[in-house]
Amino acid sequence: MKSKKKKNSLNVIYNKDSRTILETIPSDIKIQTTITSPPYYDMKDYDSDNQVGYGQTYDDYLNDLQSIFKDIFKITEDNGTLWIIIDTFKRNNQVITLPFDLSNKLKEVGWLLQDVIIWKKDKTVPWSTNGFMQRKFEYILFFSKTINYKSNKDNVRVYDTSQLKKWWIKYPERYNPKGKALDEVWEYPIPTQGSWGEEYIRHFCPLPQDMVATMIQISTDENDNILDPFAGSGTVLSQSAYMKRNYIGFELNSKYISMFEEYLEKTFSKYRKEYDLFSQNKDQGDFEKQILDLRALKFARILVTNIERNTKFDNFKIFVTPKETSKLKHKLLRVEYQIIGKIDKTIFLDEVKVLTNKAPLSKFGIESTFKFLGSKKFSIKKHFGYTKTNTYSFVKNSDLYSTKIRVVSEIGVDLNENDYL
Numbered sequence: 001m002k003s004k005k006k007k008n009s010l011n012v013i014y015n016k017d018s019r020t021i022l023e024t025i026p027s028d029i030k031i032q033t034t035i036t037s038p039p040y041y042d043m044k045d046y047d048s049d050n051q052v053g054y055g056q057t058y059d060d061y062l063n064d065l066q067s068i069f070k071d072i073f074k075i076t077e078d079n080g081t082l083w084i085i086i087d088t089f090k091r092n093n094q095v096i097t098l099p100f101d102l103s104n105k106l107k108e109v110g111w112l113l114q115d116v117i118i119w120k121k122d123k124t125v126p127w128s129t130n131g132f133m134q135r136k137f138e139y140i141l142f143f144s145k146t147i148n149y150k151s152n153k154d155n156v157r158v159y160d161t162s163q164l165k166k167w168w169i170k171y172p173e174r175y176n177p178k179g180k181a182l183d184e185v186w187e188y189p190i191p192t193q194g195s196w197g198e199e200y201i202r203h204f205c206p207l208p209q210d211m212v213a214t215m216i217q218i219s220t221d222e223n224d225n226i227l228d229p230f231a232g233s234g235t236v237l238s239q240s241a242y243m244k245r246n247y248i249g250f251e252l253n254s255k256y257i258s259m260f261e262e263y264l265e266k267t268f269s270k271y272r273k274e275y276d277l278f279s280q281n282k283d284q285g286d287f288e289k290q291i292l293d294l295r296a297l298k299f300a301r302i303l304v305t306n307i308e309r310n311t312k313f314d315n316f317k318i319f320v321t322p323k324e325t326s327k328l329k330h331k332l333l334r335v336e337y338q339i340i341g342k343i344d345k346t347i348f349l350d351e352v353k354v355l356t357n358k359a360p361l362s363k364f365g366i367e368s369t370f371k372f373l374g375s376k377k378f379s380i381k382k383h384f385g386y387t388k389t390n391t392y393s394f395v396k397n398s399d400l401y402s403t404k405i406r407v408v409s410e411i412g413v414d415l416n417e418n419d420y421l
């Protein structure tokens with residue numbers, strides 16, 4: 001397979017103890033992000049000698065993890081990050097707050113805790129009983145090496161409109177054109193099928209592929225190096241390979257390594273194709289265009305309503321032409337608004353000045369310019385007409401000269417809110 005063993009020290013999984021990271025990884029290699037789920041203390045025997053967790057005291061376990069993550073800190077890029085998936089557990093009828101104990105240990109060696117994320121699962125793994133309530137979540141701790149860390153937020157915004165409330169249609173100014181920001185509760189079911197065998201799932205409890213993909217999107221770019229010091233089934237490593245990143249893994253149990261290599265071989269071309277399709281990001285571009293179109297039109301509608309109320313000019317229309325990306329700070333789009341009808345230019349522009357400098361119009365990200373066409377007939381080849389109460393659904397076959405039509409544009413947005421409940 002082409003992606004593997006580009007250089008000997010990248011795209012490898014070492015059958016070694018992760019306490020040997022510094023001596024194993026060549027000193028010229030820097031890690032951009034580490035994504036890992038360490039053994040959760042001695043909850044499970046992974047069937048090899050010298051495991052971290054199994055058979056150790058809690059203090060020894062925490063100290064070993066601290067020293068491993070201290071070594072990782074040293075070989076991490078200055079803008080690098082660390083994701084740890086970890087959970088609480090119960091001992092002597094009490095909850096042990098492992099995620100927080102570990103996070104204090106990591107703070108001592110320089111890691112900065114940036115976010116605590118709840119990974120909401122659909123069901124639990126067999127051994128994770130904690131009390132009388134069903135266990136439904138684990139923690140994800142997100143650390144950075146410095147305060148200036150790589151974070152490609154726009155890559156992971158939600159722009160699939162079926163996942164957004166219908167309000168994005170009426171209130172486009174409240175939605176980032178790239179999509180809604182991620183929140184701190186991530187819902188990903190535990191993998192149960194697909195290429196993983198049943199036995200495999202039970203043994204490893206692998207991380208959900210999509211969840212790992214999200215972390216990789218946020219913290220790395222193509223060709224960056226990703227480390228998993230407790231590789232297990234190798235979800236982090238295989239996902240890195242699909243997404244054109246380099247991986248380095250450590251795993252004590254050689255059986256798991258063979259299974260990972262076989263798995264990667266079998267799945268590589270399918271998931272690489274999926275990644276290539278996804279990275280074209282066409283849907284995000286479409287969403288962005290829709291939000292900006294909606295904003296450009298709604299901006300005109302708000303002007304019509306307010307100017308009419310404040311000045312009593314009630315027989316003008318606004319023709320909307322988006323021009324280009326704005327170069328001004330805090331503005332996204334430059335739009336030309338042509339005013340058709342008999343109005344007093346000075347009064348009109350004074351009103352515009354007041355209206356565009358305060359909310360809501362100041363929040364639209366629109367750099368507006370105005371042109372006055374008087375009341376002469378205008379000719380446009382293809383156009384859509386909107387009333388002053390709605391600029392997300394055009395009036396079909398409208399007579400542009402009807403008094404009802406107040407906003408006219410070559411932009412045709414026809415969205416039915418009821419399709420987006």
Ligand SMILES: C[S@@+](CC[C@H](N)C(=O)[O-])C[C@H]1O[C@@H](n2cnc3c(N)ncnc32)[C@H](O)[C@@H]1O
Pocket residue numbers: 016017018019036037038039040046047048050051052053204205206207229230231232233234235236250251252253256
């Ligand atoms: C919770 S599992 C990781 C699961 C993995 N994230 C996945 O998606 O399958 C922890 C793994 O760490 C390995 N391990 C334990 N101690 C280790 C050590 N000192 N060095 C390297 N690997 C170790 C275990 O064999 C086990 O496979």
